[in-house]
Amino acid sequence: MAPRSGFAPRAALAALVLALALLAAPALAGGPSKGQTLYVPCYSHIYHGIKTRPIDLTITLSARNTDPARPVRLLEVDYYDTAGKLVKRHLEKPMVLEPLATAEFIVGQTDVTGGSGANFLVRWSAEEPVSPLLVEAVMIGTSAQQGISFTSRGLPVAGR
Template sequence: MKEKITILVIFFLFFPMLLHADEKLGLSKGQTVYVPAYSHIYSGNSERPFLLAVTLSIRNIDPKHQIQITSVDYYATQGKHLKHFLNEPRILKPLGSLRYIIPEKDKSGGSGANFIVEWKSGKSVNSPIVECIMIGTQTQQGVSFTSRGRVIVTSDD
């Protein structure tokens, strides 16, 4: 009886993985990714700004194929374009990463800042991980957190 229960447990644990094993999840030839960023957050009843350094991280998680980063732009809370990071596309090799930094003292983005990242590839590849890491310290308090990008346009032509 124990053997049958063990087999059933194993089956129910691993069966969902078998159903999706042949799916090509996350493959794309290009995307536009929206990434939330926070150049500051608010603390206390008086809503004092707590300044944060922002690091945008773009990680090519495809182990075999490079991708091309075609655009990285930074926007303020109200949607105003603040900074264009690329003058020409950048190649991101397999398993490589890029970073772009907004210093802690730069509060121009505000609490609703964001990045728009565009990338493309000549073939279907694993979509990169695009995220922001925010960190700040004031007196004896430290804050750090991340936000993950969200695909807003897919270009699989």
């Protein structure tokens, strides 16, 4: 039997994987960027009960500039329905979000055009690398003394 060396291939591989994961974590967390397109899932209604009755929801889309020093520009805030068809463009022209500012866009509770698979695409840019925009949808509704609320967060998608 050959003598064991102090080097174990499995331990080295595990250390390498750990090091790569630690180095990749800031990138996954959303390092500085000059712009992105974000996909934000949302729901204009959800189903409940045995008869799958819909509960209509109000959607508040919140776009937050997380950079404490630099502005960002919202280029598009587009609302799509369950079939992927454009329902509404919420911006007529680009909008500047100052450092730490927030813009909100509302889809009213009686507007069920988006359906249970609605979504937003939010496109933004910046002159120089900034902390990425944080975009969330807050859905809330009530039915027969019952209330429901939940959130979803935007995910970066391939730019357009």
